[in-house]
Amino acid sequence: MVRPPAVLDTFSAIGHPRRRAIMSLLATEDKVVSDLVAAVGVSQSAVSEHLAALRSVGLVTYRKRGRERLYRLDTAPLRDVTDWISTLEAFWDERFDRLGRLLETIDEENGQ
Amino acid sequence: MSKIYRTGDFDVPAATLWRALTDSELLAVWLMPNDFRPEVGHRFTMTTDPAPMFDGTVHLEVLELDPPHQMRWSWTGGPIDTIVTFTVTELGPRSCRFEFLQEGFHGPGAEFARFFLKGGWRKLSPLLRAIATTLDVMERNK
Numbered sequence: 464m465v466r467p468p469a470v471l472d473t474f475s476a477i478g479h480p481r482r483r484a485i486m487s488l489l490a491t492e493d494k495v496v497s498d499l500v501a502a503v504g505v506s507q508s509a510v511s512e513h514l515a516a517l518r519s520v521g522l523v524t525y526r527k528r529g530r531e532r533l534y535r536l537d538t539a540p541l542r543d544v545t546d547w548i549s550t551l552e553a554f555w556d557e558r559f560d561r562l563g564r565l566l567e568t569i570d571e572e573n574g575q
Numbered sequence: 576m577s578k579i580y581r582t583g584d585f586d587v588p589a590a591t592l593w594r595a596l597t598d599s600e601l602l603a604v605w606l607m608p609n610d611f612r613p614e615v616g617h618r619f620t621m622t623t624d625p626a627p628m629f630d631g632t633v634h635l636e637v638l639e640l641d642p643p644h645q646m647r648w649s650w651t652g653g654p655i656d657t658i659v660t661f662t663v664t665e666l667g668p669r670s671c672r673f674e675f676l677q678e679g680f681h682g683p684g685a686e687f688a689r690f691f692l693k694g695g696w697r698k699l700s701p702l703l704r705a706i707a708t709t710l711d712v713m714e715r716n717k
Binding site: 567 | 579581583585586587591592594595601604605606623626673675677
């Protein structure tokens with residue numbers, strides 16, 4: 464029995480080392496579960512669970528190849544993470560402009 | 576070591592800058608509405624507009640207070656936990672340097688956040704192999 468993946472967002476998905484290992488393997492080429500099981504060194508159910516988690520945030524997709532699923536990495540959701548950091552940097556730049564303007568105001572109030 | 580770092584010089588007395596950093600009402604003007612008090616151990620929040628993976632509330636604690644030179648806060652907002660350090664250096668009677676450092680980046684996205692801050696992921700999509708390599712390196716360095 465495979466537990467439902469307790470993954471809410473891209474950050475949580477990539478926060479797990481085994482999931483990053485799977486992403487790393489898929490980054491070089493598309494793979495079936497058995498390839499991943501052999502490379503990652505954990506049980507097939509564990510790999511399937513991680514794949515389900517990665518699929519839930521769109522980091523992994525699959526297509527059918529015969530009876531097997533061929534898994535593929537999709538990096539588009541990682542943009543969430545880059546966007547988040549860029550937003551934080553932009554936030555500080557904007558706030559520092561405000562601080563500069565505030566300091567000028569305070570200085571004028573002090574009559575200097 | 577990756578971090579967000581900004582610095583700038585202001586033509587005001589260092590005491591004026593320090594006041595802007597440690598007065599709750601002034602912080603609200605330039606940074607965010609808050610219930611800050613200049614006391615080590617004081618836990619407070621700041622609020623801003625929500626963003627993806629961020630409900631708009633930053634949870635903070637005053638970790639260090641060394642007036643009128645340095646103040647450190649823990650800063651948790653969105654998916655990452657960080658430490659923020661403000662440093663004020665007097666350059667003259669009406670001149671001071673402001674330094675801001677946000678570092679740490681603990682939490683689920685921490686390793687990736689650190690990596691992103693190095694700028695390596697800005698051209699993401701064409702660099703699948705680089706991602707794979709880097710993930711491997713990060714894994715080996717654990």
